Amino acid sequence: MQIDLTVNGKRTSLDAEPRLLLVHALRDRLGLTGTHVGCDTSSCGACTVLLDGVSVKSCTMFAVQASGHDVTTIEGIGDADELHPMQEAFWTAHGLQCGYCTTGMIVSAVDLLQRNPDPSDDEIRAGLEGNLCRCTGYENIVKAVRAAGKAMRENAPRSSVRDLMSIHPPAEEPPPSGEVIIPPQLQGAST
Ligand code: FES
Ligand code: FES
DSSP: OEEEEEETTEEEEEEOOTTOBHHHIIIIITOOTTSOOSOSSSSSOTTEEEETTEEEETTSSBGGGGTTSEEEOHHHHOBTTBOOHHHHHHHHTTOOSSOTTHHHHHHHHHHHHHHOSSOOHHHHHHHTTTOOOTTOOHHHHHHHHHHHHHHHHTTOOTTHHHHHHTOOOOOSSOOOTTOOOOOGGGTTOOO
8 A cells, every 4th residue: 555654854655565564664665774673562662753743652553654644753853964952962961872772762852842841850751751771871861851951942052062061072082992991980899
């Protein structure tokens, strides 16, 4: 059957079986692999996209259910040349570790701030409770969402997200190859 979608602002048609899930249409048919599959059971939120501006878990709906609607994936939120303030804040606040949950977290957080531009930390945690991070980096995720909210409320230019957080950007230069850096708390510990 034919499925007509607008994805990241571009109109797209797919010929697909009715059982095709939206996440597989995005990843396998349209090559938008920033949307991840973590659980396939609607538990983890890695597959989160915006449907007409509202976050949904794309493993939980058929592609045909999105026909006639606007879908925004992480690729439509921002890119390396023009990061969304939320992406900038996740980078600056180290709101990611392995990064597997990150795209879904960012999409959910963008939806949260659309509904509540100035959430408290508790509201951020509640707003992201459908997104799981296996690396358990939740503290920095909350910091990132708080900073992005401030930047967006103040319509701050991208570079000022760092200033708002008083956090320096990650070092541009990697450590010299072969050098092992031991955190102070582990120095002197037996192996
Ligand atoms: S893959 Fe959709 S919620 Fe986990
Ligand atoms: S950063 Fe690894 S799962 Fe969240």
